[in-house]
Amino acid sequence: MASITIDGKVFEVDEKNNLLQECLSHAMDLPYFCWHPSMGSVGSCRQCAVVEYANEEDQKGRLVMACMTEPREGARYSIAAAAKFRAQAIESIMINHPHDCPVCEEGGECHLQDMTVMSGHTYRRYDGKKKTHNNQYLGPFINHEMNRCITCYRCVRYYKDYAGGTDFGPQASHDNTYFGRWQEGPLESEFSGNLVEVCPTGVFTDKPFSKHYSRKWDLQSSPSICTGCSVGCNTNPGERYGTLRRIVNRFNDEVNGYFLCDKGRFGAEYVNSPERIPVSMTRDSHNSDPVQIEPALAKDALKKAAKGAVAIGSPRASMEANYALRELVGEENFYAGISANELGMLNKIIDIYQNKPVNVASVKDIEGSDAVLILGEDLTNTAARLALGVRQSAKNLGRQMGADLNFPIWHDAAIRQLAMDKLSPLYILSPHTTRLDDIAHTSHISSAENSAKIGMAIAHAIDASAPAVEGLNKEEQALALEIAETLKSAKQALIISGTSSLEPALLDAASNIATALHSGNSKANLALVCSESNSMGLALMMQGSGKSIDEAMSAGAKTAIVLENDLYRRAASAKVDAFINSLDQLVVLDHLKNRTGEQANLVLAAATFAESSGTFVNYEGRAQHYYSTFKPDSNIRSSALWLSDKHFNEITADCAAAIANCAAILELTPGENYNFAGLKVPRQHHRYSGRTSMRANINVHEPKQEQDEDGVMVYSMEGVPAIKDAAVLNSPWVPGWNSNQSIFKFQEFAGGPLKQGSKGQRLIANNSTEKTWYEAGTSDFSAEGYKVFPVYHLFGSEELSAYTPAIQEKATSAYVSLSPEDAEKLGLKASDGVQVEHNGAVPFVVRKAIQPGTVGVSVGLKGLNFQDMSAAIALDKAAEWKNPDLWRAANIIVSDKREERVD
């Protein structure tokens, strides 16, 4: 800590931060544009100028940029003395700005508006013509309106430097600088949506949001959790007139920080889908037309059905919903709605997290690692936010080089120049190239099974007491030694693997490597990715049992209750068909129509995450609570409340008490008795418009404020917002800071952890220091045909987000990936299709880096069910082939090394 003087007042500051950060942390309003807590300082916009004085006698001082200044002990600064310069800076910045706030989507949450007012620019003196630019089509996610640009370079620093995008950058120069793609076309980065929040004004805005736009202050919102994958990024959905309008990032320094992936931001509009199940329905037989049924009757029917029923839970339903189902049918009749293999892998992850000497890595831990090994996980497509984290970890070598020369960590310009292209080591073992290859030291192509072997060899090379493996070739032995050395010499090594490869031996290998790295007090970081938003929660609920969907289907029950789960995504179609046909009654609770629900005798209209509250447990075992954003139509209820007569909080409490490791889920909210001066936390902004008029066409009387299931927040403007010390941080806002930048007012210091709201609770305690090993597997694969490995797509593989129009535009139909050798062997031309054994024909792509004899089969995309694949399949050239309408080869961005795809 250092003590400095600003305008005569003494402040204690952390000299590791820059002066701008410290001014903001001490509640001073110092305007800025180009600085961002995650991206550091470059000194471009000149808006945060202050005056620094050389000594006590110095009256004149010199102008410095606060973002580029290290606060020195005893130094004297003045914000006031540079007010004139800052007013000049904003005045010249605004020369070419179109002043179109009334028709701009950013209006009302615009950092440029706030800074313009704060800097005192109220009168326009420039009387010349404004520069104008052409705008580009940038794909389904982002609008481009370059005329609003103030050239702060944040977009390109985020897109290229932070997120590793290669198809967007600054062009031209002087006051004609242009930020866009080399030509029109969809942005390729999977993280492009963050441009919306990174841009301080309205150059990049949320395109799907624009189609049903509402001002920030008119959106009802709540703290929520993304349902896209197992990372559990914190989000802030916004609703108006009963539809979900958009998702914005909600800061959580340990999980998503300031950034979401595009699936998270743009993939939630399935809430508004025409495929939603609007009302509960009954069907006499599996094939007849459904008939609407009143909620009360539906609930009765559900209760009746529960007796003797087998219940199938879900990895995308909340802890509360799963627990309510378990309670309804009894523990003995409750089955995890996932395959035996996946459940086994999840149980293994819990065992590793609990009993091995490892540190389970949050995204923040991932960003802090300086040597990374990824085992068989295509992170960008299975847990995208982690891929962005790994990209940051690669920069730690540069930060270290900077630290050696006493450059502060926030000094992005200096560190970038110093480090150039030097990156911390990243090794990837994968059956195909991935989008992280551009920062990888080595990306080794190898089947999941073989990668597991290499992983075992790495562990053995680090610690000789770990089991050895045989059967690796010389090159792979050398690679294993090289990786072992790299991980051993790292300050904080990180191993990433997960369930997407469907290969349990990879988890064994990952665990052994992390265990081998344990010495003294230091534990290696380990992140094991799961497939869905509550996969880990579901596995915890099973408490180690292996009651998978396969067992459920062979239990012989005549009634099944299926919670938020399309069985055809969990097991082979033929098996599911046989199961459903064997039932007298199939009960389904879900939000969207799917193959399972369409055969149900009773369908209960279940609320989505946006209309219900609950708990998800992410890949690290972190339980996080989401609050419903808006109250659904009276026909729709949250699954937990369909399944139980208890109050929602009671279900949570019972779940916490009954399920091992889950006690902490009770601590995620301040509880139903929470109030501040007798008031709850409002979901609506204090400037919310239309309160008394928006329902006037139905009834001129204002309805009573409705209580929600948590009892913490209210669907109302009334209450105590976060700025007044509410325990829950909803959409951040403070006077003078209308944009998302206001978040710093709620942080312990600008860019630091939040002062209020929950970061979630890690459920799985680990005090293990004992090294125990998984044995190397002995399975030798041999089967006729092409060996199948799964290929995932960020856009399209996940069930729910695939219902979202913007995501559909970025997705494609199902396909197979082949090596050039095999494509030639099959006699395939680019326009041909591939006949997949027993599964019809699909389009194909040729990827150089795929081992001949193996085939990558897309997961979750329309046109092929991965569950119907056997371990090895026969392929043939399809006769009479025409590519399906949904086939969009251009959406398959396989790697940053473009030459890698052949077609």
Added chain:
Amino acid sequence: MSINNPLTKNIEKGRAPFTFAEYKAAGGYQSFANAIKMAPRDVMGQVKDAGLGGRGGAGFNTGLKWSFSPDPDGLPRYLVVNADEMEPGTFKDRLLMESDPHLLIEGMITASYAIQATTGYIFLRGEYTVAEENLLKAIAEAYDNGMLGKNIQGSDFSLDIYLHTSAGRYICGEETALINALEGKRANPRFKPPFPQVSGLWGRPTLVNNVETICNIPGILTYGVDWFKGLGLGDECGTRISGVSGRVKNPGCWEMPVGTTFRTLLEDYAGGMQDGYELKAFLPGGGSTDFLMPEHLDLPMIPGEVAKAGSRLGTSLIMVLDDKTCPVGTVRNLIKFFAHESCGWCTPCRDGLPWVEHILNKMEEGKGEMKDIEILKEMCGYMGPGNTFCALAPGAAEPLQSSLKYFMDEYESHVKHGCSYKSH
């Protein structure tokens, strides 16, 4: 030693530049033979002792600049010659490169030895096609004669030189922007520190020197420090190329002892003003320096002395403003150039200069207002030193601020009556 024009001794108007053999016969390439007998640090020390100031405009001691680079670590390090001569009114490097390319190559070899560079780059202004042709020929000759490549002249020292022709931006004259351009990146200046001496081209230690600076190295290492010191007038060291453009009888550039006065340059070398024209003011060293007035003519062309008069020596190629040319229009032309050449990185430069240009355009069109003069004054402070990321905008503000100081009546008359000059 009687040579007193080491930079131009081989140059004769109308004659082709010396070939390698001719250059060698005239005493060339001796400096490397002398330097190789010394330790690199000692060569650096000689250059430092000689008091050679950088000739690109800033005038910093060259040997001192070199000494900031860390000790060699066996990995690549670079010498980059800044031959992107883009400063308005400046054409001295062009003369050197077109007329005696071997002098630059010899200088680069010796300088590279001093700083233990493994590779040299010449970053050449794209329009200098004659220089490009002559330099390429000279580089090829140097390779053929064992002055470049592996183990030069049987020594342990190896060096490759590459010529890079610029795609053309004024900002490439800024050494860190030049490095970015050379790497194929946008020509934006970099933040310092790290200085290029520590982390420059491709993250390696790099020294960027002006053409004329490097052309001084052969002389120092051939004829010695004392000889070099003796070349200047008074306490000054060496010679430099100064020149004149504008309405003088004999525009051009000449080598002269450091310390020569502006008057000598203007009247003796350039033959004074053309008949019918009076000297109104002059820019002492390129477009980005403050105007000086006729009363400053007797100042010696030394950075310190020129600074005392409120300007900068810059490149020491003066631009003469005569009494029949509109000073507002002159400044407008300069600002138009600088506004266009701003890289667009920082706000005062990117958005301040076009505003100034707009106001000066208004004035020239007779649409100026008195409040515009106030804005111009404000803009000079706004774009001043320390307020911007690099020196472009503060340099661009210099002719503006000095013209406001000396020619306020002209600005006021432009506002009241429009521009009264026929010639711009």
